[in-house]
Amino acid sequence: MKKLTVAIMGATGAVGQEMLRTLEQRHFPCTTLRLLASERSAGKKIPFRGKLHVVEQLTAGSFAGVDIVLASAGGAISKEFAPKAVEAGAVVVDNTSYFRMDPEVPLVVPEANADALAKHKGIIANPNCSTAQMIVAIAPIHRAVGIRRLVISTYQSVSGTGQKAIDECLRQTREILVEGKQEVEKKVYPHQIAFNVIPHIDSFLENGYTKEEMKMVNETRKILGDDSIAITATTVRVPVLRGHSESVNVETRKRITPAEVRALLADAPGVVVVDDPSQNDYPTPIYCEGRDETYVGRIREDISNPNGLEMWIVSDNLRKGAALNAVQIAEELLARGLLKRS
Secondary structure, three states: OOOOEEEEEOOOOHHHHHHHHHHHHOOOOOOEEEEEEOOOOOOOEEEEOOEEEEEEEOOOOOOOOOOEEEEOOOHHHHHHHHHHHHHOOOEEEEOOOOOOOOOOOOEOOHHHHHHHHHHOOOEEEOOOHHHHHHHHHHHHHHHHHOEEEEEEEEEEOHHHOOHHHHHHHHHHHHHHHOOOOOOOOOOOOOOOOOOOOEOOOOOEOOOOOEHHHHHHHHHHHHHHOOOOOEEEEEEEEOOOOOOEEEEEEEEEOOOOOHHHHHHHHHOOOOEEEOOEHHHOEOOOHHHHOOOOOEEEEEEEEOOOOOOEEEEEEEEOOOHHHHHHHHHHHHHHHHHOOOOOOO
């Protein structure tokens, strides 16, 4: 392929901007770049590889000649425009939740199930940010000894909601610390997020879980290809700007020691083990910000279960949780010759 045209759908959003940075940092071989967004953002200029690129309004005709679309403009937009991109000959890597559980659409974390890309019919789904980073850490364990059950608690940063949430967290913090306010305006979240935690991400379902929690349940099973894994999750929003943290209890089918897990993960792609409690060495969101890898620490035996492990998993949610995973999928499509246009 001599020339490759890449389109970013939702180019002015937080994830779209991170996709651009990731493409540039990883030297992705695109000859032509098209930045697509709403009418409101059309005309803006965004730098990429030393040149300014003009944002175009997203329309049904935006995909002529495009090879790969990296989409992060919301589920409703993907529902409408992803099929149009496929009709135009492009392959779409979609970062929204709309296609994730579609049985005809591969849901991919390249370190875990890149082979699923061979079955794509034009659309590949990027998993939920909290799911993606966890999969990188637990897939090697599942391959080695099998996983019977997962108990997950997440501590997710406000950037997972978008720029408006970041702004709200910073504004509320300033109003409390600088202006001395006791009551702050709440627009993005139902409760104050500054100096608080909110055990509620996405909307509640009839079973008492939230959509975010059920995403982790269903997406994990699909990516690992094992519906028998018992999974429960509680997802929590915390006043951290960037980077998601997860406490994950893993019950394995065969016993594996913490030392064996550390050795296994040390050789796993996309994982860095940071686990020396004697030196207070474990991953934190600030440590991981702007980095591609998923970091794992606090690996220890579950004292209540002979086949249980406890793990602390942290990653930059805008990188591995979104932009990086999408670009890695695009790289795999190229490497495996799975683009329609060749």
